[in-house]
Amino acid sequence: MDGDTRWLTPDERSAWLSFVATVSLLEAALDRQLQRDAGMPHAYYQILAMLSEVPGRTLRMTDLAAITQSSQSRLSHAVSRLERNGWVRRRPCPDDRRSTLAELTEAGFAALAAAAPGHVRSVRENLFDQLDPEQVGQLRDICQAALRRLTAAPDAVVLPGACEAAPDAEATAG
Secondary structure: OOOOOOOOOHHHHHHHHHHHHHHHHHHHHHHHHHHHHHOOOHHHHHHHHHHHOOHHHEEEHHHHHHHOOOOHHHHHHHHHHHHHOOOEEEEEEOOEEEEEEEEEOHHHHHHHHHHHHHHHHHHHHHOHHHOOHHHHHHHHHHHHHHHHHHOOOOOOOOOOOOOOOOOOHHHHHO
16 A cells, blocks of 8 residues: 555544535436426536526536536536526527537526425425534535635636535524
């Protein structure tokens, strides 16, 4: 074995395996719910959601691929399917002829809005209902600590809002 490798401690290994299993099973549960209730995979929901979060509901395909952690070809295939549903429209980028924009249509926004309540219910049932408020804060802090390292990479693009601090409870209570 390599003497320079900092192997995981038993505690770190247990945390790592729990994390990997949780992410995998949660992704599968969210995908099943969205397929069953909205007729779309979680990956398509994520594309619609990311487009809904940006000004003009439009992103360059390359940026959308980076945000959704998709290859260009996988994203292109997904957007083609979303176009056939009338939920996304592709158009040339006016300031860069090499780029294509993906734009969320009104029908796509309506499909997202219809799918969102079931999706949020599934997120809550499968994750947050098992946590107390302190654990939610710890989960956020842990993820943001990891994101600080991961987003330092020059090509890193992060989901909108992922690195934001929690709203101040007193500011939002009023």
